[in-house]
Amino acid sequence: MLDALDHIELEQAQGYIDEVLAMLPTAARQILEAMMSTGTREYKSRYARHYYGQGKAEGKAEGIAEGEVRGEAKMLLLILTARGIEVPQDARELILACTDLERIEAWGRRAGTVASIDELLG
Known part of the structure; x- marks a missing residue:
């Protein structure tokens, strides 16, 4: 979709994105929005680089470890x-205070199958 948006006007592309987001199930939309709000995402299309600003993508290297852990923790909470x-x-x-990326990732791998928070953290 993002590749296709590269070839149309910015305003029209934003309209398509709105429509796609409106059609997504709530959980999928929340996960996508969380991914986009972590500030650690690398933009892949010309449209996204233009719309969100190349500087944001280039500047992600600063503090990536902290941002990555924080983003993973937020995603984990959204999934649960x-x-x-x-x-x-x-x-x-x-979960939000955890600074150990390996631990957050381990919790993330289990988040799709556990039945309770105690099972996840235990």
């Missing part, structure tokens, strides 16, 4: 929420 798994405030704070 989308699956209907209750995440109490203390668990939410634990």
Whole structure:
């Protein structure tokens, strides 16, 4: 889709993106929006580089470790929420405070199959 958006006017491309986002299931839209808001994403199309600013993509190297962990933690919480798994405030704070990327990734791998937050963190 992004490649196709490279060949049309910016305003028209934004309209198409709005339509696609409106058609996505809520969980998929939340995951996509979380990915886009982490600030650690590399933009792949000319449209996205233009719309979001090349400087943002180029500047991602600064603080990438912190941003990557924070983005992964947010994504983990979105996945759990989308699956209907209750995440109490203390668990939410634990996940968001985690600075160990390997641990966050391990939790992320299990997030799709666990039945509870205790199972995920235990």
